[in-house]
Amino acid sequence: MWEPVEAPPGLAPPRPITVRAQRIPPRRFFAEHAHAWHQIVYATSGVLTVAVEGRSFVIxxxxxxxxxxxxxxxxxxxxGAEFRSLWISDDAGRGVAELPTVFAVRPLLRALILEAVAIDGQESRDGYADRVSVLIIDQLRRARPLPGTLPWPRGGPLVGLCEALYADPADPRGTDDWGRELGMSARTLARRFEGDVGMSLRSWRRRLRLFKAVELMGGGMTVTKTAMQLGYGSTSAFVFAFRTGMGCSPQAYMREQETE
Known part of the structure; x- marks a missing residue:
């Protein structure tokens, strides 16, 4: 079962950016809410589940x-995750995006966010904090939107299915097996999954494996070990699947992340 956690107290309007470092324990969530300012949600470690405008996904x-x-x-x-919240005033955030958007976080933006947290509350007579804020906003306006996030069901038995596959992407069970596990026919499961998540279970599992591959390799795991962890029969099969989904090899993708 998931349990709610209290929102941080004393939320004041950002001028122009307020940053907060937070940790959220496993299976905890901040209940649905809204702010009178823009927000960036960013996990420095672990993954976050975000529900917004009738859809849910993980980052x-x-x-x-x-x-x-x-x-x-x-x-x-x-x-569980360590994450950073950036609250940004309406004026400062003008020109970033009008709708909820998932962005790629490049090394410079990550470094700026961490620096903003590190200097938060310190006296800045030379205007350094203001310059960091300006650079963050500039990077957000230049950030690349990501269309291929990993969608997530909003509730019901499908959440347990996705949680199990996220914990073990190599799990070989298909719709027949999962249908029996959840007390429904394979056809009903397939229809409900596509209706809730927006894609078939097979397509979702392919995207899950790509998502986990980036996470594992980003944590230092080799390509071969990542392939085995995700349940591929060989390294070459994993490389082929990754190239098909991402447009480049795993090695090329990681090199790009390191240099950008």
Missing amino acids: SPEQAVWLPTGVRHRVGSLL
Whole structure:
């Protein structure tokens, strides 16, 4: 069971950016709410589940979510996460995005976010903190939206299915097996999954494996070990699947992340 956690007290309007470092334990969530300012949600470690505007998805430390002013949202974590919240005033956030958007977090933006947290509350007579804020906003305006996030069901038995596959992407069970596990026919499961998540279970599992591959390799795991962890029969099969889904090899993708 997931349990709610209290929102941090004393939320004041950002001028122009307020940063907060937070940790969310496993299977905890902040109940649905909205802010009178923009927000960036970014996990420095672990993954976050974000529900917004009738859809739900997970983000890794290579991704962040832009939540415009007034958008109701819920944030939680299956396995626990360290994350940073950036609250941004309407004026400062003008020109970033008008709708909830998932961005790729490149090394410079990550470094700026961590620096903003490190200097938060310190006296800045030379205007250094203001310059960091300006650079963060500039990077957000230049950030690349990501269309291929990992969608997540909003509730019901499908959540347990996705949690099990996230914990063990090599799990070989298909719709027949999972249908019996959840007390429904394979056809009913397939229809409910596609209706709730927006894609077939097979397509979702392919995307899950890509998502986990980036997470595992980003944590230092080799390509071969990642392939085995994800349940591929060989390294070459994993490389082929990764190239098909991402447009480049795993090695090329990781090199790109290190140099950008």
